[in-house]
Amino acid sequence: MLIAESEASISRQPSPCPGVSTWISILFLSLALFAASACLAPASSPAADTPAKGASSLEGPSGDPLNLATYFTDEEIAGWKQYRMHKVWVHLIGLGAVLVFYLVLLTTGLNRALKRAAERASARLYASPALHRAGRRYPRLAGTVKIPERLFGGRQWLEVLLYCLLFLFLLRLFFFPQHFYSTYWYDLQQGLSNYSLRLWLVDYLKGLCLSTLLFSLMVFGIYGLMARVGRLWWVLLWAGVSVAIFAYVVIAPYGQYVYSHFRPLESGELRDRLEALAAKAGLPLEDILVVDASRRTKKVNAYLSGTGPSERIVLYDTLLDAFTPREITMILAHELAHWKEPHKKRSYAVFSLTVFCLLALAAFILRRGVRFRRLHYSSPADVAGLPVLFLTFFVAFQLLRPVNLYWKRAREIEADRRSLEFVCDPEAFISTQVKLARINHADVEPNPLLVFFFSSHPPFLERVETALEADCRETDVPHSPAGRGGKGPRP
Ligand SMILES: [Zn+2]
Numbered sequence: 001m002l003i004a005e006s007e008a009s010i011s012r013q014p015s016p017c018p019g020v021s022t023w024i025s026i027l028f029l030s031l032a033l034f035a036a037s038a039c040l041a042p043a044s045s046p047a048a049d050t051p052a053k054g055a056s057s058l059e060g061p062s063g064d065p066l067n068l069a070t071y072f073t074d075e076e077i078a079g080w081k082q083y084r085m086h087k088v089w090v091h092l093i094g095l096g097a098v099l100v101f102y103l104v105l106l107t108t109g110l111n112r113a114l115k116r117a118a119e120r121a122s123a124r125l126y127a128s129p130a131l132h133r134a135g136r137r138y139p140r141l142a143g144t145v146k147i148p149e150r151l152f153g154g155r156q157w158l159e160v161l162l163y164c165l166l167f168l169f170l171l172r173l174f175f176f177p178q179h180f181y182s183t184y185w186y187d188l189q190q191g192l193s194n195y196s197l198r199l200w201l202v203d204y205l206k207g208l209c210l211s212t213l214l215f216s217l218m219v220f221g222i223y224g225l226m227a228r229v230g231r232l233w234w235v236l237l238w239a240g241v242s243v244a245i246f247a248y249v250v251i252a253p254y255g256q257y258v259y260s261h262f263r264p265l266e267s268g269e270l271r272d273r274l275e276a277l278a279a280k281a282g283l284p285l286e287d288i289l290v291v292d293a294s295r296r297t298k299k300v301n302a303y304l305s306g307t308g309p310s311e312r313i314v315l316y317d318t319l320l321d322a323f324t325p326r327e328i329t330m331i332l333a334h335e336l337a338h339w340k341e342p343h344k345k346r347s348y349a350v351f352s353l354t355v356f357c358l359l360a361l362a363a364f365i366l367r368r369g370v371r372f373r374r375l376h377y378s379s380p381a382d383v384a385g386l387p388v389l390f391l392t393f394f395v396a397f398q399l400l401r402p403v404n405l406y407w408k409r410a411r412e413i414e415a416d417r418r419s420l421e422f423v424c425d426p427e428a429f430i431s432t433q434v435k436l437a438r439i440n441h442a443d444v445e446p447n448p449l450l451v452f453f454f455s456s457h458p459p460f461l462e463r464v465e466t467a468l469e470a471d472c473r474e475t476d477v478p479h480s481p482a483g484r485g486g487k488g489p490r491p
Contacts (some may be wrong), residue, residue, distance in 0.1 A: 032170035065468055066461055070443055071434045083190060084443035088454060092184050094175075094481060095398065101174050104331045112376040114170070115168055115384040119165035126155050160383045164219045167386060168212055170464075187297070192441065195296050206258055219386065226381040231367075234359040242352045243307040253306040255312075257317075262289040265315065270325040274313065274332050281336040281422055288313045290320065299440050302328070304335040330419065330428040337418035354400070362392045400455070408456040415468045416458075431465050455460065 063070040066079060076357040105111045124401040125131060135142035147156035184200045185191035221240075256262075265271050265288040278285040283304075293301065293316035300319040306312055313335065319328060341347075369388045377385035421431060437444050437460050444460040451459060458466075 001471060028429070058152070059411060063078070065464060068461065072437070072444060076438070081443045081445070083441045084446070084450075086186070087182075091454070093396060094178050094182070097175065097178060098394055099382045102394070104371050105170070105387050106375050106391075109376065110170075111165050111384055111387055112161055112235070114166045115159075115376070115382075118159045118166060118383070119187055121162050122158040124154055125158060137220045148220075148224070150382050152227045156227065157224070160220060160438040161216060163383045163386070164216045165212070172208065186299070190441070192298050193296070194294055194469050199295060204258060210258065219383070221383065222389075223383055231363070231376045232383075234363040238356050238359050241355050245348070245351065247355075250310050253310045253312060254290070261292045262314070263292075264288065265290050270320075273282065273325055273329050274279070277329055277332055277423065278313070278336065281333075281340060281402045283311075283336060285311070285313060288315070289314050290317050292317055294318050299434065302335060304332075313398060318439075322439065323432065324428075326425065326428045326436070327432045329427055330423055330432050333419035333422040336422060337415035338411070340418065341414070358396050359395065361396060362389055365392045390405075403452070405452070406455055409451075409458050413462070413466065416463055417470075420467065420470040420472075426467040426472070429467040430464055430468075433460060433467075454466075 015073060052215055105114075135145075135198070149155065151157065152160070184193070184195055184197070188195060222233070222237060229236060265274070271288060274288055275285065289312055291314050293299075298318060299316075300322055301316045302314065302319055303315050313332060315328065323331070332435075363380070366385055366389055369375050369385065370377065375388060377383075377388070381386075416429075420426065436442065442460065443450070446455060446459055459464075472480070
């Protein structure tokens with residue numbers, strides 16, 4: 001019966017077809033989604049993919065190129081494995097904590113308390129004489145409030161907003177220790193971080209403000225859709241997300257300006273090399289930028305981001321110190337290979353289909369969940385069902401994770417191969433991988449299960465093997481005087 005009641009309560013309001021407010025809501029949500037993705041994305045991205053410190057030169061391995069002992073000591077391998085395993089455990093504990101958070105929230109009455117607090121605060125604000133006076137004094141402000149009122153059909157918009165803020169506050173509070181440990185403390189103890197506590201706090205507060213704003217807009221958009229179109233909310237949301245992903249690609253690079261400073265790469269041999277490579281690959285580069293990553297980390301990275309007017313290559317300043325121009329050229333070749341990926345349309349179709357299935361599942365679970373009184377929400381459009389919605393997404397993402405990682409690893413292997421077609425320089429490729437592993441403390445002999453569940457890139461030796469298999473007979477080999485030359489590994 002509750003299902004029937006709840007569904008009726010949703011379908012009371014919907015108009016026969018989406019009206020202007022609905023499309024405004026979709027636009028609103030789409031903007032929030034891509035802006036959230038852009039601003040909350042870490043300053044790293046695809047990147048040099050696996051980074052390190054530079055002990056190796058371009059002389060190539062003197063022993064068996066497929067033997068780890070050729071590149072690393074036993075102590076290094078064991079130490080990095082320990083570092084990575086610790087990270088895996090922290091990650092797993094974090095996943096468990098997410099489940100505990102949602103289950104406690106949903107089953108102990110805490111969620112109901114949040115909802116009631118939002119309702120009471122909303123009623124008080126609407127009855128507040130001071131706000132009524134402000135509305136009379138500033139009629140434009142009062143007119144602005146009418147927009148969400150029309151979208152939600154009343155003051156429910158304020159309840160949604162206040163509930164969202166309370167939910168976020170609890171979430172941040174609960175996960176602060178884990179976040180502090182994994183993003184600041186542990187890498188600092190391991191000597192991999194340059195973060196000062198002050199800078200970490202500034203970054204944390206920036207992220208907090210942005211995530212609160214954008215997360216609130218997103219929730220506001222989702223529940224606005226539910227209020228306007230009832231059961232079909234998820235279809236319109238899917239359409240919005242599918243369009244928003246394009247805008248996200250354009251805007252993504254700008255979000256990083258919130259955290260970092262960028263400067264153009266100085267003129268010189270390295271810049272000439274990178275520009276020549278980009279031209280050879282057919283990439284119309286606007287600029288090559290250097291980001292001040294050394295304020296936060298000792299790790300290295302490089303990435304290609306944006307599209308059209310926002311397209312640019314970004315190098316970590318740490319990369320310039322530790323790698324030779326020849327190695328950096330090889331890293332860029334890898335990024336260009338991603339840019340030239342032939343299956344972008346198919347990737348987009350898979351992404352869109354996945355989002356469609358996830359939203360359909362979430363809508364279904366949200367409707368069925370109403371039956372369970374302990375979950376304390378009365379209908380799918382009741383914002384108290386938000387934790388059920390997010391818990392569904394969370395579980396689905398975790399289940400899809402190995403599939404996603406498998407697909408990513410396949411793309412990385414392909415990018416490695418294609419990078420060697422752009423710049424057939426296996427010596428530089430291998431010495432780059434060695435440095436990346438060393439600087440990033442990579443697990444260079446990972447357990448296959450760890451690769452399956454956690455790794456977005458192929459293991460070290462697999463990448464070395466790709467370099468050894470490169471056929472340079474028909475490509476331009478950059479016999480650069482810039483590198484520290486020498487003969488590299490050949491099959
Ligand atoms: Zn890559």
